[in-house]
Amino acid sequence: MIDLSFTAESNIVAAKIRGELQASDWNDVAPIIDKQITEHGKINLLLDATDFDGWENLNAAKNHLSFVKNHHNKIQRVAVIAGKRWQHWIAAAASVFVNADLKIFAEDLAYKAQEWLQGNEIPELHLSIKCHGQAHVFGIKAYGKISTDDYEKILIPAMEDMIKEHSPINVVVDLSEFQGMEAGAFWDDFKFGIKHLNDFQRMAIVGEQKWIDWVAKLADPVTKAQIKAFHTNNVKKAWHWAGEL
Numbered sequence: 001m002i003d004l005s006f007t008a009e010s011n012i013v014a015a016k017i018r019g020e021l022q023a024s025d026w027n028d029v030a031p032i033i034d035k036q037i038t039e040h041g042k043i044n045l046l047l048d049a050t051d052f053d054g055w056e057n058l059n060a061a062k063n064h065l066s067f068v069k070n071h072h073n074k075i076q077r078v079a080v081i082a083g084k085r086w087q088h089w090i091a092a093a094a095s096v097f098v099n100a101d102l103k104i105f106a107e108d109l110a111y112k113a114q115e116w117l118q119g120n121e122i123p124e125l126h127l128s129i130k131c132h133g134q135a136h137v138f139g140i141k142a143y144g145k146i147s148t149d150d151y152e153k154i155l156i157p158a159m160e161d162m163i164k165e166h167s168p169i170n171v172v173v174d175l176s177e178f179q180g181m182e183a184g185a186f187w188d189d190f191k192f193g194i195k196h197l198n199d200f201q202r203m204a205i206v207g208e209q210k211w212i213d214w215v216a217k218l219a220d221p222v223t224k225a226q227i228k229a230f231h232t233n234n235v236k237k238a239w240h241w242a243g244e245l
Contacts, residue, residue, distance in 0.1 A: 002029050011040035011076075012117050017052040023060045026067040033071065042076045044117040045100075049091075050083030050107050072098035079113035080104045084208065092145075092179050104144075106177045126150045129158050136166045136201075137243045141174040148184030156192055168201040168225075170242040175207040176232040200225035204238035207231075 002025050003016040013036050015029070036043050055061040078100045080091040088104055095102040105113040127150050128141045140155070162169055181189070203225045230238040 001025060004029055004032055006036060008039075011036070011042070012044045012046055012114075014046040014048065016048040019051065020053050020056045021060050021064060022056045023063045025060070026063050030067060030071075037071075037074045042074055044077040044079070045075050046079050046081070046113060046117055048081045048110075049087050050081055052083075052087065068094070068098060072100050075100040077117055078102045079117050081107060081110050081113055083107045088179050104179060109177075127154050129155070136168070137170045137172070137239070138162055139172040139174065139239070141176075142178040144177065145179045146181035148182050148188065151181075151184075151188040151192075156188065159192070159196075163196060163199045167199045169199065170202040170204075171200060172204045172206065172235075172238050172242050174235065174238075175205060178207070198224060202226045202228075202242050204242045205229050206235055206238050 001018045002021075003018065004013060005016075006013045013033060033043070055064065075098075078098070080087070080102065082088045082091060082104055091102065091104045103113070103116060105116075126143050126146050128143075130139045130141075131137070205227065207229075208231070228238075228241060230241075
């Protein structure tokens with residue numbers, strides 16, 4: 001089911017997807033969206049996927065792709081509000097194939113999606129690093145897609161300083177808004193991890209449970225640190241666990 005809302009004065013069309021998409025859903029809303037395109041030339045689309053549960057069947061998925069194919073040249077910007085990790089990845093993959101400028105926003109940043117569609121540019125912030133009251137405990141939060149520059153100019157220098165002063169350290173890595181990394185950043189991450197195998201004591205990884213469980217299991221054999229996965233809703237528990245030693 002797709003609920004549409006818009007105002008006559010604005011070129012922003014908001015689409016809220018609920019449950020599983022059926023084959024007829026995009027057919028039902030296409031004439032309404034086409035009318036908005038006729039009136040405004042091009043539109044901006046606010047796509048709220050937080051309650052989206054996928055497609056009912058293959059035919060529903062094909063109809064969705066057909067709608068995208070027929071309309072992506074008539075849409076300037078698409079802001080996707082994603083509530084699940086797999087939605088982030090699907091939206092990121094779709095951005096490669098559409099002409100519209102597409103950005104993905106976490107559920108708690110929906111207001112930024114609206115601002116961006118209104119023409120306000122959102123500064124790109126990919127990494128933030130903070131302490132949490134204890135000298136040996138640090139937090140890293142990743143936003144969007146991490147670039148090689150993010151790693152080489154922000155993360156590695158900061159982590160090297162922390163390790164030099166407080167090794168071994170405990171880290172909370174928040175990947176709840178992480179959307180991947182460039183190949184160069186991935187290689188930097190691998191080299192950094194090998195160099196500092198013995199400099200981490202505990203690592204709490206925060207994100208959507210199934211995906212984060214997989215990341216934790218993948219990292220466990222290559223480090224002596226204790227690694228534990230926490231759901232996005234349990235950030236406080238992650239900090240508490242990281243600070244216990």
